[in-house]
Amino acid sequence: xxxxxxxSSDCHAGLRPAEYRAYLDPQYRPAFxxxxxxxxxxxxxxxxxxxxxxxxxxxxxxxxxxxxxxxDHAERIKMLDEDGIAGEVIFPDGITEMNAPxxxxxxxxGPKGADRELQWAGxxxxxxxxxxxxxxxxxxxxGVAVVPATWDVDxxxxxxxxxxxxxxxxxxxxVMWGDHPAYHDPCYDPLWAICQELxxxxxxxxxxxxxSTYFGSWPPTLEKPTTRGAMGIYISEVAxxxxxxxxxxxWAGVFELFxxxxxxxxxxxxxxxxxxxxxxxxxxxxxxxxxKLGDFTSHLKMKPSEYFARNVRIGSMGHRxxxxxxxxxxxxxxxxxxxxxxxxxxxxxxxxxxxxxxQGIPESDRDAILGGNxxxxxxxxxxxxxxxxxxxxxxxxRFVD
Amino acid sequence: xxxxxxxSSDCHAGLRPAEYRAYLDPQYRPAFxxxxxxxxxxxxxxxxxxxxxxxxxxxxxxxxxxxxxxxDHAERIKMLDEDGIAGEVIFPDGITEMNAPxxxxxxxxGPKGADRELQWAGxxxxxxxxxxxxxxxxxxxxGVAVVPATWDVDxxxxxxxxxxxxxxxxxxxxVMWGDHPAYHDPCYDPLWAICQELxxxxxxxxxxxxxSTYFGSWPPTLEKPTTRGAMGIYISEVAxxxxxxxxxxxWAGVFELFxxxxxxxxxxxxxxxxxxxxxxxxxxxxxxxxxKLGDFTSHLKMKPSEYFARNVRIGSMGHRxxxxxxxxxxxxxxxxxxxxxxxxxxxxxxxxxxxxxxQGIPESDRDAILGGNxxxxxxxxxxxxxxxxxxxxxxxxRFVD
Numbered sequence: 001x002x003x004x005x006x007x008s009s010d011c012h013a014g015l016r017p018a019e020y021r022a023y024l025d026p027q028y029r030p031a032f033x034x035x036x037x038x039x040x041x042x043x044x045x046x047x048x049x050x051x052x053x054x055x056x057x058x059x060x061x062x063x064x065x066x067x068x069x070x071x072d073h074a075e076r077i078k079m080l081d082e083d084g085i086a087g088e089v090i091f092p093d094g095i096t097e098m099n100a101p102x103x104x105x106x107x108x109x110g111p112k113g114a115d116r117e118l119q120w121a122g123x124x125x126x127x128x129x130x131x132x133x134x135x136x137x138x139x140x141x142x143g144v145a146v147v148p149a150t151w152d153v154d155x156x157x158x159x160x161x162x163x164x165x166x167x168x169x170x171x172x173x174x175v176m177w178g179d180h181p182a183y184h185d186p187c188y189d190p191l192w193a194i195c196q197e198l199x200x201x202x203x204x205x206x207x208x209x210x211x212s213t214y215f216g217s218w219p220p221t222l223e224k225p226t227t228r229g230a231m232g233i234y235i236s237e238v239a240x241x242x243x244x245x246x247x248x249x250x251w252a253g254v255f256e257l258f259x260x261x262x263x264x265x266x267x268x269x270x271x272x273x274x275x276x277x278x279x280x281x282x283x284x285x286x287x288x289x290x291x292k293l294g295d296f297t298s299h300l301k302m303k304p305s306e307y308f309a310r311n312v313r314i315g316s317m318g319h320r321x322x323x324x325x326x327x328x329x330x331x332x333x334x335x336x337x338x339x340x341x342x343x344x345x346x347x348x349x350x351x352x353x354x355x356x357x358x359q360g361i362p363e364s365d366r367d368a369i370l371g372g373n374x375x376x377x378x379x380x381x382x383x384x385x386x387x388x389x390x391x392x393x394x395x396x397x398r399f400v401d
Numbered sequence: 402x403x404x405x406x407x408x409s410s411d412c413h414a415g416l417r418p419a420e421y422r423a424y425l426d427p428q429y430r431p432a433f434x435x436x437x438x439x440x441x442x443x444x445x446x447x448x449x450x451x452x453x454x455x456x457x458x459x460x461x462x463x464x465x466x467x468x469x470x471x472x473d474h475a476e477r478i479k480m481l482d483e484d485g486i487a488g489e490v491i492f493p494d495g496i497t498e499m500n501a502p503x504x505x506x507x508x509x510x511g512p513k514g515a516d517r518e519l520q521w522a523g524x525x526x527x528x529x530x531x532x533x534x535x536x537x538x539x540x541x542x543x544g545v546a547v548v549p550a551t552w553d554v555d556x557x558x559x560x561x562x563x564x565x566x567x568x569x570x571x572x573x574x575x576v577m578w579g580d581h582p583a584y585h586d587p588c589y590d591p592l593w594a595i596c597q598e599l600x601x602x603x604x605x606x607x608x609x610x611x612x613s614t615y616f617g618s619w620p621p622t623l624e625k626p627t628t629r630g631a632m633g634i635y636i637s638e639v640a641x642x643x644x645x646x647x648x649x650x651x652w653a654g655v656f657e658l659f660x661x662x663x664x665x666x667x668x669x670x671x672x673x674x675x676x677x678x679x680x681x682x683x684x685x686x687x688x689x690x691x692x693k694l695g696d697f698t699s700h701l702k703m704k705p706s707e708y709f710a711r712n713v714r715i716g717s718m719g720h721r722x723x724x725x726x727x728x729x730x731x732x733x734x735x736x737x738x739x740x741x742x743x744x745x746x747x748x749x750x751x752x753x754x755x756x757x758x759x760q761g762i763p764e765s766d767r768d769a770i771l772g773g774n775x776x777x778x779x780x781x782x783x784x785x786x787x788x789x790x791x792x793x794x795x796x797x798x799r800f801v802d
Contacts, residue, residue, distance in 0.1 A: 182615075213583050214585075228653050229649065229651075230585070232651075232684065233652045235684050236684050239680070247637050251634045253629065271679065282672075294456075300633075
């Protein structure tokens with residue numbers, strides 16, 4: 001092969017809000033109509049503070065058509081081909097403020113300020129649409145079902161079964177659990193069990209953080225100014241919140257109980273991994289200082305870093321400083337992603353970004369990070385994709401010094 | 402000098418609970434009597450889960466007398482001399498479950514589950530006693546006043562003035578703010594202003610964390626078992642919580658507004674510092690991906706890592722793996738501490754522990770970490786201490802390969 005199998009472990013898609021209506025169970029449509037109007041108002045408010053409208057519009061200029069690939073399948077295939085991407089993992093929230101699933105059932109998923117029944121309804125509407133979308137080219141699209149698992153685990157287990165039966169290969173659960181039990185609680189064991197059994201990867205996708213603390217109130221309002229420094233604090237802490245569930249899963253022994261469970265942390269950067277693993281391994285080594293805390297390590301048969309290497313995958317944009325740490329992060333752990341259609345991602349300059357990040361990196365490492373690790377984690381059929389790769393994949397010769 | 406000036410940036414002292422009664426304003430003594438009985442019951446409960454009684458008792462065997470240095474001044478001086486420590490920084494909670502200030506005004510300080518008025522009363526009782534204690538050898542003891550600043554800032558400012566007038570050189574404020582404003586809020590500016598003016602170091606001391614989430618309930622009860630993995634999660638996250646205020650202070654521009662303010666993070670380990678600073682510096686570099694978030698960096702004239710080097714100090718036990726990272730942490734930042742009388746610290750084996758950590762480390766680096774950095778940060782009078790150092794300080798020849 002003189003071209004790379006390129007898989008994006010982080011892409012986004014979603015309907016324009018009004019079109020979600022048809023995918024909702026009919027009894028939720030009146031609530032949707034009300035919420036839809038509110039969402040438009042909130043979006044306008046947010047654009048004043050957070051997702052700065054002018055900058056987004058400037059960035060999108062000239063790409064208006066390609067961006068409709070967030071929901072239009074023909075445009076999406078064109079975008080993937082142009083970017084050299086053979087396969088992709090699809091999360092919700094296409095164009096962030098334009099394609100979020102109803103009732104907060106997107107990346108910001110979680111119990112805080114949401115209505116349980118409505119959030120489930122919104123998640124199901126998105127999952128139904130996404131299943132249809134992925135079926136248009138199932139060898140290229142790996143869909144991530146939205147599962148608000150913190151509300152209740154039995155419903156979550158049923159949704160995982162539905163997702164599997166309908167061709168979705170992964171789930172995304174809330175990063176933050178609010179007042180519900182955290183992820184070390186045994187109440188979630190049936191969820192880990194079904195995901196292990198059906199080989200569904202469990203995702204935490206970056207986005208949620210302690211916003212009401214940072215901003216003073218959330219969503220922000222014109223009446224109350226945002227507390228100084230809030231945005232810097234947000235972007236500095238957001239990777240902590242998305243990786244935090246790992247601490248809970250590892251110490252609870254979840255990877256001991258469910259050794260084939262696979263968990264992925266997506267868009268939460270990757271540079272934190274080495275010091276995080278070093279710290280966990282140190283903490284798992286009983287020494288004089290922690291003896292007074294009793295036995296809290298003997299239920300783990302492996303080191304935290306070993307569970308991480310076996311059970312965890314990291315979906316990242318693959319910035320150069322992350323690629324340089326690939327052995328400390330785990331050469332079998334790191335998976336590149338384009339983050340289409342978000343402005344912080346590589347699209348529409350994927351080709352140049354890949355060159356910057358992977359120039360001079362050995363071929364076998366590029367193979368792993370650009371596609372091999374994701375193909376293994378998500379079960380892409382690489383034989384079926386081979387002719388496509390031969391046509392659109394990035395040429396390996398580009399990365400040689 | 403052929404001996405090191407050794408300063409412990411982390412020691413603890415406190416009265417036996419009943420003796421705090423006399424230091425309380427009289428109107429709080431009835432509440433104290435009730436709380437005292439409750440505290441004994443809670444301690445017994447905790448010893449079943451957390452501070453395992455047998456292990457603590459085993460560790461203390463043969464050191465019973467030296468441990469009374471937690472409150473007895475003559476014994477304390479003997480302990481310091483034997484450890485080779487010329488000067489020390491004194492935090493509350495001597496023997497953890499035996500010497501905590503009343504009404505939760507110790508290391509676990511914070512608004513969660515506490516009564517505002519009582520916590521202030523407990524803090525004042527401790528501060529009064531500590532001021533007397535430090536005056537018995539003011540050149541050797543640097544006392545840290547307990548200041549529950551989250552309750553209200555005006556009272557905190559008054560307590561800082563009182564502490565300074567009474568010979569205490571630093572304050573300790575809550576690590577966690579509960580439902581109160583976080584430390585980026587301008588409401589705390591008068592506190593930073595007075596601490597800068599009076600050269601009082603502001604401390605965050607490790608201990609508090611998200612316990613009710615980890616353990617299922619806090620304090621733990623026999624009725625409700627602790628959630629699995631809780632203790633491992635606690636010791637893995639505790640360093641995050643104690644260092645978290647730095648993110649808020651840096652992004653709020655507090656070190657821009659108060660360039661001489663000094664903040665210390667104590668017993669929160671140190672290995673996290675390099676990746677923390679790398680992350681903050683990256684986040685402070687505006688790039689295409691964060692442009693959509695608006696301008697959140699231009700109020701900072703320096704890089705986060707530069708504020709850190711200038712305004713922040715780290716009190717740590719000085720484990721070998723931390724000493725090896727001393728340049729990434731900051732050779733002017735790191736301060737050794739013994740943590741007397743806690744079992745996780747170096748006492749009563751300080752001499753051996755120092756050898757393990759500092760063998761073969763260049764003299765000037767040892768000078769800085771073992772005493773020089775703390776002397777500068779806390780204003781110890783090194784000339785006055787010189788004769789004592791010549792008598793008790795660790796011999797430099799011991800550290801040469």
